[in-house]
Amino acid sequence: MKRSWVYVRFNTRNDNDNPLPWRVLTERGRVDGVLELDQQFAAEVRFTASAVTSCDEVEAGVLKWHLKAHGYLAWDGDVCTVCDQPAAP
Numbered sequence: 001m002k003r004s005w006v007y008v009r010f011n012t013r014n015d016n017d018n019p020l021p022w023r024v025l026t027e028r029g030r031v032d033g034v035l036e037l038d039q040q041f042a043a044e045v046r047f048t049a050s051a052v053t054s055c056d057e058v059e060a061g062v063l064k065w066h067l068k069a070h071g072y073l074a075w076d077g078d079v080c081t082v083c084d085q086p087a088a089p
Contacts, residue, residue: 006073006082007037007066008045024073024080027068034060042080045055047071048082 003025020041023052030034034057049071058064073080075089 003070003072003086004077006049006069006071007035007054008051008068008082009039009064009066020078022080026073032060033057040073040080041078043074044080046081049082051082 003063007027009023010026011021011023018041018059020043023041024040024042024045025035025037028038030036037058045067046048047067047069049069051067052067054066055063056066056068056069069082071082071084072086073082
């Protein structure tokens with residue numbers, strides 16, 4: 001597991017009948033300042049890593065607000081925890 005930037009936002013556009021309310025996005029990189037993100041959905045998101053709010057360009061000209069932390073993801077079913085340390089093996 002690698003430490004990465006994690007962006008969390010409420011799933012306001014439920015275009016696939018997904019009942020989980022949170023988008024958990026991990027940063028793959030940036031192209032011309034636009035974030036490239038991998039996405040998973042969660043019922044609940046918890047933080048043990050410090051988090052801040054951010055406004056990020058997710059598509060050209062499209063801004064979204066996030067809770068943002070630099071950490072590791074740990075999953076227990078559909079509950080995600082953004083941790084400041086990797087989970088023990």
